[in-house]
Amino acid sequence: SAVISQKPSRDICQRGTSLTIQCQVDSQVTMMFWYRQQPGQSLTLIATANQGSEATYESGFVIDKFPISRPNLTFSTLTVSNMSPEDSSIYLCSVLRTEKMANEQFFGPGTRLTVL
Amino acid sequence: LAKTTQPISMDSYEGQEVNITCSHNNIATNDYITWYQQFPSQGPRFIIQGYKTKVTNEVASLFIPADRKSSTLSLPRVSLSDTAVYYCLVVRGGNTPLVFGKGTRLSVIA
Numbered sequence: 158s159a160v161i162s163q164k165p166s167r168d169i170c171q172r173g174t175s176l177t178i179q180c181q182v183d184s185q186v187t188m189m190f191w192y193r194q195q196p197g198q199s200l201t202l203i204a205t206a207n208q209g210s211e212a213t214y215e216s217g218f219v220i221d222k223f224p225i226s227r228p229n230l231t232f233s234t235l236t237v238s239n240m241s242p243e244d245s246s247i248y249l250c251s252v253l254r255t256e257k258m259a260n261e262q263f264f265g266p267g268t269r270l271t272v273l
Numbered sequence: 274l275a276k277t278t279q280p281i282s283m284d285s286y287e288g289q290e291v292n293i294t295c296s297h298n299n300i301a302t303n304d305y306i307t308w309y310q311q312f313p314s315q316g317p318r319f320i321i322q323g324y325k326t327k328v329t330n331e332v333a334s335l336f337i338p339a340d341r342k343s344s345t346l347s348l349p350r351v352s353l354s355d356t357a358v359y360y361c362l363v364v365r366g367g368n369t370p371l372v373f374g375k376g377t378r379l380s381v382i383a
Contacts, residue, residue: 161316190370199360200317200373249316253368260364261307262371264316 159184159252161265169271170240177236178268180250185230188253188260191223194267195246203248206233240272274372275299275363282378291348293377295361298342306337306344309360311376317360321346348379356381 160183170176180189189206204225205213212225227233237244250265279295297306305324309317321328323335323344334347348355358376 188368188370192373199375200371202370202372205370251316251370253370260366260368261319261322262317264318267314267316269314 159186159254159263161250161252161263163248163250163265163268165268166266167269167271169273171273172241174240175236175238176240176270177234178248178250178270180233180235180265182231182252186252186254187230189227189233190251190253190262191225191233191235192249192251192264193246194249200249203235206235237270240270242272245270245272274365274369275301275304277361277363277374279359279361279374279377281375282380284380284382285351286382287352288350291351291355291379291381293346293348293359293361293379294343295346296343297361297363300341300363301365303365305364305366306335306341307362307364307371308333308335308346309362309371309373311358311360313357317373320359322364351379351381353381353383355379 162181164179191203192200194200202215203218206225206227208227224236247267249267251262253260275297277297285291307322308320310320311317321335328335336345360376
């Protein structure tokens with residue numbers, strides 16, 4: 158398994174500001190992902206955090222709004238920029254391990270963001 | 274990846290067996306069926322995975338018919354702590370991230 162921590166666990170932010178969320182894994186992993194979960198909804202993949210290169214974003218998500226860093230194989234950050242109330246969500250970091258028949262993903266506890 | 278369809282919600286009394294069925298008509302030969310569980314205020318966690326027939330672990334059983342177009346997650350004798358959202362996912366090998374559908378919200382009642 159993988160132990161994943163996220164900071165902060167929650168935050169309340171003002172419109173127009175930015176928040177950087179940190180994700181720390183207890184061991185090196187190749188693949189890290191960032192998801193968003195809006196209230197009462199399922200998880201939506203934001204991007205794949207690539208170590209040593211630019212993140213790969215899913216449709217509807219752009220680097221200017223959600224810049225991602227991946228300086229090494231155990232750490233990544235997601236920044237939510239120029240926030241609006243529509244960005245209020247839980248943001249989850251996830252890592253992938255190939256330990257079973259097909260890849261298994263482990264998730265962090267999430268960061269609950271409220272934008273006023 | 275194949276789209277999945279599962280009930281939006283289910284209710285059950287404590288001690289009952291719960292079966293959640295998921296359809297994935299367009300599943301490919303290389304795909305596996307995986308189920309995740311998400312408790313409130315937590316990230317999803319892996320429950321069980323299968324390719325065909327039946328798989329059982331300490332948490333659940335997974336039944337997959339020969340055509341693999343559907344699967345059924347079986348939770349034996351549920352308790353209040355099994356109240357969660359259960360996601361059925363079709364997973365392909367390699368480094369492809371999970372794509373979540375809407376999930377089934379299971380409420381266990383005393």
